[in-house]
Structure formats: structure tokens, C-alpha cells
Amino acid sequence: MIVLTALLLLLVVTLAFETGRRRAVTLAVDTPRSLHSRPVYHGAFVALCGGLPALFVLLVWLIAHAAVVEQLVLAQLPEALRGQQPERVALFLAEARGIASGHFENQRAAPELVAAAADFLRFSTFSLRLLPVVVLLVALAGFMASLPRCTPALRAQRRVEKILRALLAACSGVAVLVTIGIVLSLVFEAFQFFLRVPISEFLLGTHWSPQTAIRADQVGSSGAFGAVPVFAGTLLITAIAVLVAAPVGLYSAIYLSEYARARLRAVVKPALEVLAGVPTVVYGFFAALTVGPTLRTLGEQLNLSVASESALAAGLVMGVMIIPFVSSLSDDVIRAVPQSLREGSLGLGATPSETIRRVVLPAALPGIVGALLLAVSRAIGETMIVVMAAGLAANLTANPLEAVTTVTVQIVTLLTGDQEFDSAKTLAAFALGLLLFLVTLLLNVIALSVVRRYREQYD
Amino acid sequence: MNSAATKISTRGLNVFYGDKQALFDVNLDLRRNQVTALIGPSGCGKSTFIRCINRMNDVIEGCRVRGKVILDEEDIYCDDIDVVQLRARVGMVFQKPNPFPKSVYDNVAYGARIHGLADTPGELDEIVMTSLERAGLLDEVRDRLSDPGTGLSGGQQQRLCIARAIAVSPEVILMDEPCSSLDPIASARIEELIGELSENYTIVIVTHSMQQAARVSQRAAFFHLGAVVEEGETSRIFTDPSDERTRDYITGRFG
Missing domain, CATH: 1.10.3720.10 (MetI-like)
Structure with a gap:
């Protein structure tokens, strides 16, 4: 379903590109030499206006899909089950998901588990069926909004270059963000450590024996x-x-x-x-x-x-x-x-x-x-x-x-x-x-x- | 031909790059303490020819040299010739100024240090100063001797390269289009320098500028398709060439 959506989106974007380009060519025929940008850029402009938001929706949907379905299943659960400790609820949901995907036997499962599994199946099928529709609608909306703007005066080339430049910058930003994320996670956990062990001991101590006791009464508890x-x-x-x-x-x-x-x-x-x-x-x-x-x-x-x-x-x-x-x-x-x-x-x-x-x-x-x-x-x-x-x-x-x-x-x-x-x-x-x-x-x-x-x- | 007046002569010189022949049976005499200009269209073998005189072609993979290059009655392609010593006797200035990434002083002192020409720091200073003076650069760099040589202007860099070549006291200086990357003023300065240097050195210069060849050289040789077409007094070559191809080239009809 996801592959299908991506293919459909590709097709629609190609069509949009062609439409935008044709429109620009037609405009140029009516009033020669008046186009600010070459027709290709008009096509690219229309394609990007629809394609990018649709791609964004597709990605967000794929990331959020599992969590949203889980929340929906959770909302269907009886009050007694939902009120349990978070770990137990998570375990229950994991089992239900297992049954839904066919990894576990469901013959001997509890009835509420079977019901939850059915919910899982229902919601996730619905979500995946809805996906192409929403993505295509977003793409079409983008195309409809941008197509009328393709006038001879549209600075399509500059806009397209601007969008592409932003995309390139975003890609290089990913590396930087990941680095910052890694450093932050290190700093946060290291800070926890330095609350327990003084930083001077860590940096200057000449003895390393990282054994700490799991229970208070254990011997050798001081690392x-x-x-x-x-x-x-x-x-x-x-x-x-x-x-x-x-x-x-x-x-x-x-x-x-x-x-x-x-x-x-x-x-x-x-x-x-x-x-x-x-x-x-x-x-x-x-x-x-x-x-x-x-x-x-x-x-x-x-x-x-x-x-x-x-x-x-x-x-x-x-x-x-x-x-x-x-x-x-x-x-x-x-x-x-x-x-x-x-x-x-x-x-x-x-x-x-x-x-x-x-x-x-x-x-x-x-x-x-x-x-x-x-x-x-x-x-x-x-x-x-x-x-x-x-x-x-x-x-x-x-x-x-x-x-x-x-x-x-x-x-x-x-x-x-x-x-x-x-x-x-x-x-x-x-x-x-x-x-x-x-x-x-x-x-x-x-x-x-x-x-x-x-x-x-x-x- | 008076052998005392001839510094270098080539006999039956053939050069190949892989399967491609670049020079065909070149026989040329270059006179002592004169400037000989090599002219001819691009790719005619002028550079290949002068690179034979200090065996610089040895460093090019797949290059073969056949024939004789005689420097002071000695065949330099003979087995018992030390290439390193030869290159100290036959200095070279390249098309593009190529100062080393070192200070002005170290650039000039480079050759002298390698050949152990100076026993004391004072002698080395002497060599460096004299060479810079002779290359007409001393007044411009006197206060900048420890600055990088690459920081000089293009014309100054080329004169630095000439000073560097002079510092090892060569007998011959080969110049491969020494002014091609310089502006007219810097070129004029180098041409003037070539005139002064020819009192003490035998100079061979490759050039694409007919005017330059006419101004600086006493003799000229016209190369075409890897062979010497005509050779003689510069004034005669430019006023009364005997070969039609030479006439066509110097009047700008081809090349």
C-alpha cells in the first residue's frame, strides 16, 4: 500500500510537471518572449508545490502510523485494563499486536486480547487505506493552488532554486542535528554520573574498578x-x-x-x-x-x-x-x-x-x-x-x-x-x-x- | 663550425613519448654565451628539445631519447654522465614561475645548499645576494628575504626562479616560455635580464612571441612538426627566411 502510494504520487507529480510546463509553453505562445522563467521551471514549480507537502504528509504518516493506531486501540479497551500499570498495558498491547500480525496463536488467548487484536487489524488497515487518498488530495490541492500562479511574470526559476536550496540545507542539517543529539544524550547521562561520582575523582583518580553493588548489603559495594x-x-x-x-x-x-x-x-x-x-x-x-x-x-x-x-x-x-x-x-x-x-x-x-x-x-x-x-x-x-x-x-x-x-x-x-x-x-x-x-x-x-x-x- | 664557439650540439636527436615520435633527427648547434631562440607553433617539439639538454625528459614515464646531445664535447646521454651534476651545469627556468613553498632566501639558497657550494653561512649569504642582484630582484626583496617566495608577484617569482638557477653557477640556462604568464612590464624586465645574463651564460629560450625572439636572441631556430626547418642569425631569419614555412610562420600565416 505504501509502495503503491509512493508510485501514485510519483505519477501525479510527473503529470503536474508536464501540466505546468505545457501551461507555460501555451502562455509563451500567446505572448512571445514574455516568460520570466523557462517552461521547465514552471513545471518544476508546480510539481514541487504539490509534491513536497504530499511527501511530507506521507513521511509523517508513516512515522506516526503505529503510535496513532495504538492510541486508538487503547481507547477501545475496557476501563479495567486501561487503569493498570503502564508496563502491563504495554505488554498487553504488544501481545495484541502479535496476534494481529499472526505471529502468535490466538486460539487460547483471552477474549479481550482477541478483541484488541481485531481492533489493531481494523485500525491499521483503515489507516493504510486512507493514506493514499490523503496524500493524493494534498498533492492535488498543491497543484490546484500553484497552477493559476503560472503567469509569464512568475519568477518560477528563482522559486524552484530557493526550494531546492532549502532542501539541500535541510539535508546537511540532518548530520549536524544528529551530532548534537548524540552529544546531548552523552552529556545528560554523564551529568547523572557526575552527580554520583565527583568529576575530580573521575578525571584524576588512578584507580578504576567500576563495581557497584546491586543490593545495599553486598560486599565490595564501593566502586x-x-x-x-x-x-x-x-x-x-x-x-x-x-x-x-x-x-x-x-x-x-x-x-x-x-x-x-x-x-x-x-x-x-x-x-x-x-x-x-x-x-x-x-x-x-x-x-x-x-x-x-x-x-x-x-x-x-x-x-x-x-x-x-x-x-x-x-x-x-x-x-x-x-x-x-x-x-x-x-x-x-x-x-x-x-x-x-x-x-x-x-x-x-x-x-x-x-x-x-x-x-x-x-x-x-x-x-x-x-x-x-x-x-x-x-x-x-x-x-x-x-x-x-x-x-x-x-x-x-x-x-x-x-x-x-x-x-x-x-x-x-x-x-x-x-x-x-x-x-x-x-x-x-x-x-x-x-x-x-x-x-x-x-x-x-x-x-x-x-x-x-x-x-x-x-x- | 668553430668548435670553441659551440656550447651544445645535437646529432640525430630523436625523441619518443610512448609510440609517438616528438622529435625527428634534430641537428642543432647552440653557441657559447649567446641567446638562441626556439620558435615554432605549439606542439612542434621546442620544449621537448630543451628538456633533452638537461635530461629533464628522464622524469617523464615512457619517454625515450635516441641520438647525441654534446655539451662541451661530452655526450650527456652517455652512461657515465651524472644527471644530477649535468642539471647543475644546465639550469632551467619554467613556463610558470614555480618558487618552492619556502622563504625567498631559502629558494635561492636551495641549490647552493644541495651542492655544498658554501662552507659558511657568510658564503651562502654572499651567493644568495649576488644571485638576487644578478636577477635584478635584490632591491625589491631586500627586506623580505624571510617572506614566502610564493607571496611575490608573478614577475618577481619568475626572477626569483632565475636567481635560484643562477645560484648554482650553471653554464647554460634553458628557458621554456619564461614570460608566457607575465604581463608586458614584467616580460620587459625579464628580457632585459636575459640580455645581461648572456654575457656569462649560454641561454636557450623557447618563445611564442616573435617580437621577443627578435629582441633577445642572436640566433634563432624554427621548429615545425618535430624537426628543425631553419636555423641561423635571428636578424636573417626574421628578414630573409630561406624556407617558405618559416616565412609563413613569422608573418603569422599559420601557427
Whole structure:
């Protein structure tokens, strides 16, 4: 029914476009050269005037449909049922909906449940039948209202452009709104957390043990929420990852952009980018099952104690994961350095390597820094590899052979499974998330400002 | 031909870009401490020719050079020639000014630093100042030596590139349409400079402007479809060309 409505609407809009265009053409025949806008824009104007409101109604209807039907069913329920606790009513409605959609057996159901299910069916069928009628009426009303306005003087082109510009702005607004929404939800929950745990303890405490009691008489009921070791773990693993990815990525970018022949490049670059397409959970296996044990065995032979979930293993694999970010972005940036600069340097008798070090890399530096920082924020936010290969214990250490935990790992362990959402333990996840978000935001801001400063200096 | 007067000569020079041949059997002698202008319609091989003289074509993938380019009795396409040393002897100024994204000073000091021409900072200063002076730029940038070279005007940038080339003390300076992106005043300044520089350097200039070729050069060569059609004294080429194609080109009938 919904697909049908959409198709019908498309048909009607096409017809409206054609009508508007024809009308404009006719007008132009009567009084030549007097049209302000070309006929196409008259057509588009009419189509948009009817189509947009109709589309809007369609979308709102689809979003509100379920809730409205539920309210209608609720209104039909006997007083005794409606007066119950909200949870019970919700459960009842869910069961009725199940029966209505045929997922549950209705033979042994209570009679009021069967009645409610019938109501569900009735109302939602009605709503879906009404939908195309309303949508088409709205569209037609729009067309009828706009068609008489198609006079030679109508500035149809400007109006159409204005409407389209507004649509484009609305689309870009969606991204911003979603970001604001995410931040607000983080801030709200984090605020709840900071009501329970002082912000100074969270930011400065060096002990992380997020265990809170579920019942008051439980032992170990006082948790410790010092985020320092968790962030230190993240930084340690990220640092290892960058130590791996920065040289490998940058050098391969230099090789690809400056030395490799076109045919080799055409093979190697996509191959490197395949690395970026490997799901992080696969990197997780690799870290936990291959790299971790290998490092431990190596460590045993050298008489070093290496934890089987060492920071080194997770960091190394994460480094491999971000290599394609560094190499691919740096490669693009290096290739964007004008060929004339290279020739200028070579023409003065510089060797290719001198040219790269003294001219190409300095000119590409802002982009390279940007690529590195982008890779760093990827590494900081990366979850799956560390969940599988890093530890859970929050050790405050700089030794890469020990197990450390990271912010993302803690968030996952705090929020997976059945949790109460009013304890400090679960709320701590939001505080961690907020802080992590702020850190990556800060990194991005620094990256942007670095890039901008060098750009001003060089161009 | 007096060999003492010849700085560069090419014999049977053929150049290919992939399957496409760009130069056909070019035999040309370029005289010491003179300005030679290369003229001809676009795509006739002038730029390809001068890029052969400092082996700049080496950096283009799929480019092959056959034949001899003799610089002071030495074939520069010989295996034991060091391309890097060659390019220090044969400097190049490009069509579009291409200062490095560095300060004015560092732009000029670039080549001298790479070739280790200065042992002390004082010597480097000396090289930079002399080069800027000779390129006629010193008075305009004396107070702006640490400003980015890319911040200069187009004409100044091109003179900066000339100063940069002079700083490594080349014997030959190749100029590939050095004035094509400049206004007439800046062009006049560069032309004047070319005249001064020809006392000490052998200069080869590619140009599309007949007037410019007539003003700055002592000798000229007319290229057409990858071959040299005519070569000789500039004054003769412009007043009494022996080939009909040359006459047609300089009188503006084609090209």
C-alpha cells in the first residue's frame, strides 16, 4: 500500500510537471518572449508545490502510523485494563499486536486480547487505506493552488532554486542535528554520573574498578572511578599503533607516489586499500589468536614476561589497520604537490630523494599531518580489536608487554548484558564516552588548525 | 663550425613519448654565451628539445631519447654522465614561475645548499645576494628575504626562479616560455635580464612571441612538426627566411 502510494504520487507529480510546463509553453505562445522563467521551471514549480507537502504528509504518516493506531486501540479497551500499570498495558498491547500480525496463536488467548487484536487489524488497515487518498488530495490541492500562479511574470526559476536550496540545507542539517543529539544524550547521562561520582575523582583518580553493588548489603559495594588508567591504556595502544602506521604508511605513500611506475601503482594501491576493508573483528581474531600468543612465546624465549593480552599485540594490529588511512591519504596529498615544484628542484640538480625531502614533503606536510591525526582518532575510537585482544584490568603502566584496558573496552563491558541504567557503573560508560568524544574532537580541531596554519604560510 | 664557439650540439636527436615520435633527427648547434631562440607553433617539439639538454625528459614515464646531445664535447646521454651534476651545469627556468613553498632566501639558497657550494653561512649569504642582484630582484626583496617566495608577484617569482638557477653557477640556462604568464612590464624586465645574463651564460629560450625572439636572441631556430626547418642569425631569419614555412610562420600565416 505504501509502495503503491509512493508510485501514485510519483505519477501525479510527473503529470503536474508536464501540466505546468505545457501551461507555460501555451502562455509563451500567446505572448512571445514574455516568460520570466523557462517552461521547465514552471513545471518544476508546480510539481514541487504539490509534491513536497504530499511527501511530507506521507513521511509523517508513516512515522506516526503505529503510535496513532495504538492510541486508538487503547481507547477501545475496557476501563479495567486501561487503569493498570503502564508496563502491563504495554505488554498487553504488544501481545495484541502479535496476534494481529499472526505471529502468535490466538486460539487460547483471552477474549479481550482477541478483541484488541481485531481492533489493531481494523485500525491499521483503515489507516493504510486512507493514506493514499490523503496524500493524493494534498498533492492535488498543491497543484490546484500553484497552477493559476503560472503567469509569464512568475519568477518560477528563482522559486524552484530557493526550494531546492532549502532542501539541500535541510539535508546537511540532518548530520549536524544528529551530532548534537548524540552529544546531548552523552552529556545528560554523564551529568547523572557526575552527580554520583565527583568529576575530580573521575578525571584524576588512578584507580578504576567500576563495581557497584546491586543490593545495599553486598560486599565490595564501593566502586572506584578513576579514568586515568583507562585513558593511559588507550594512549599506550594508540601510540604503538601510530609508531607502526606512521612510518609504514608514510613510506609506502612516498614510494607509491614518487617512485612506483604507473602499472605497479595501479596494483599496489588498491591492494593497500583492501586492508581498510577488512572488518575490524577479523583484525580482532588476528590480534587475539595469532599476534598475542606469538608475542608471548617470543617473550618466553627471551625470558620476558609478556601478558597474552598485551598492549603490544593490540597496538601492532591496530597499527596495521590504520596503515591504509595514512598511506592512501598521504599518497593523495603528495601527488597533489604540483609537478612543477619537483621539476624545479630536479632542474637545479637535486636528486629525487633530496627533492622529496626538501620540497615535496614540506609542501605536503599539512595534509600528511591531517592524515596522521585522522588515523589517530580512528585508533582511539577503535573498539573491536581491543575488545578481543586487550585486557580488562585497568593497569596504570607504560610497559607495552603488560595487559592494559582501553576506554572503548570499558564502555563495552559496562554496557553489555543486563544492566540497570541508574547505577554509577553503567552511567560511567557515558562519562567515558563523553570524554573520549572530547579528546577526538580536540584532536580534529588541532589537525584542522595545523593544516590551516601551514596552508596560509605556503600558498 | 668553430668548435670553441659551440656550447651544445645535437646529432640525430630523436625523441619518443610512448609510440609517438616528438622529435625527428634534430641537428642543432647552440653557441657559447649567446641567446638562441626556439620558435615554432605549439606542439612542434621546442620544449621537448630543451628538456633533452638537461635530461629533464628522464622524469617523464615512457619517454625515450635516441641520438647525441654534446655539451662541451661530452655526450650527456652517455652512461657515465651524472644527471644530477649535468642539471647543475644546465639550469632551467619554467613556463610558470614555480618558487618552492619556502622563504625567498631559502629558494635561492636551495641549490647552493644541495651542492655544498658554501662552507659558511657568510658564503651562502654572499651567493644568495649576488644571485638576487644578478636577477635584478635584490632591491625589491631586500627586506623580505624571510617572506614566502610564493607571496611575490608573478614577475618577481619568475626572477626569483632565475636567481635560484643562477645560484648554482650553471653554464647554460634553458628557458621554456619564461614570460608566457607575465604581463608586458614584467616580460620587459625579464628580457632585459636575459640580455645581461648572456654575457656569462649560454641561454636557450623557447618563445611564442616573435617580437621577443627578435629582441633577445642572436640566433634563432624554427621548429615545425618535430624537426628543425631553419636555423641561423635571428636578424636573417626574421628578414630573409630561406624556407617558405618559416616565412609563413613569422608573418603569422599559420601557427
